[in-house]
Amino acid sequence: MTEPAYEASSKRTIVVYSVAALVSLIGLADAIYLTVQHVTGQSVRCTITSGCEEVLSSPYATVGNIPLAFIGAIAYFTAFALATLAAFQYKLVGRLLTLQVLLMFLTTLWLLYLQAFVIHHFCQFCLLSALVTVTLTVLVSLANFNKKPA
């Protein structure tokens, strides 16, 4: 085993990646909640407390037979893993995380568009996910901004 190669990066970058890892966990918890709700059929039913039914019972809530929330859970877990490795200064991981968060951000924009202009309803759990992704985008941008050139 060789020692991991470290990138030249500031202490601030490490903090930013650590925060990104913690923020990813919020997204992961949200996505797991929505996935279980979807699998057990609870989110698809109408309830007094939830305003999510129109969004979560729409055709956009699944990709084929896979709940979108499950794909989200995998994405947040991957973001968490990459942010953790980046916080431990593993080389190239920061770039992978940047690429992934960019994809997640674009997907979030598309999902917000669908909620606003196609489904005409907003789901608070989906909005929380959007907020997490936007925060991750900001954090990853900060980390890239802070990095010293290698």
Next chain:
Amino acid sequence: MKRLLPFAIILVVLGSALGAAAWYMKRGSNAPGAAGAASGTDSAAARATVVNAGPGAQPPHFRGSADAAVVLEEFGDFECPPCGQLYPILKQIESEFGPRIKVIFREYPLTPNHAHALAAAKAAEAAGMQGKFFEMHDLIYENQAKWKTMFDVRPEYEGYAKKIGLDIERWKKDQTSDAVDQRIFLDGTRAHGLGVQGTPTVYLNGADVEFEKLMKIESLRDLINQALSKAGK
């Protein structure tokens, strides 16, 4: 050691995430009236809630045969989109099984989340006072997409009342009657007693039908056939 630490953290989080998902899934499935509750398995918990629940509005609105061995009891909200999706499925099931089954509809309007759900329930119940509950029920569901975005649904429902030949003045009066309020209240009381958590919820001979199976005609048909065979019909 330091190089292994991030991987250890990642593994711990992965394990916790999977554990939390499994726990929550199990909890969701075991909750009385939850969508994931095992259908067809009349667990002790499910039976206990059925015993403790009130009878609901009497006589109930039903299609099929009064003494059928297989009884489907739906708790529905006219404004709820999945209830609207279930409507044609149940209609098809009713036409396939005819008098071999009994399909009861019970009111469970989810107000205030659904602004027109109570008005729709009252319109249907008032039609029921003139023996035309299901005629109104069908029209309300068939036009759900049209009226749910309206500000005032009363003229729309009045159009349905005229279409099915109701005495309009009596229908209007009945909508504000204690009898109609009482029916909706009693159905709601039964729903609470059973632990209904959302709509549509359907009980097949007292057992909560799993949502995924409910919304697919093939699986619902299979469940009914199994119940009929069990009853020797």
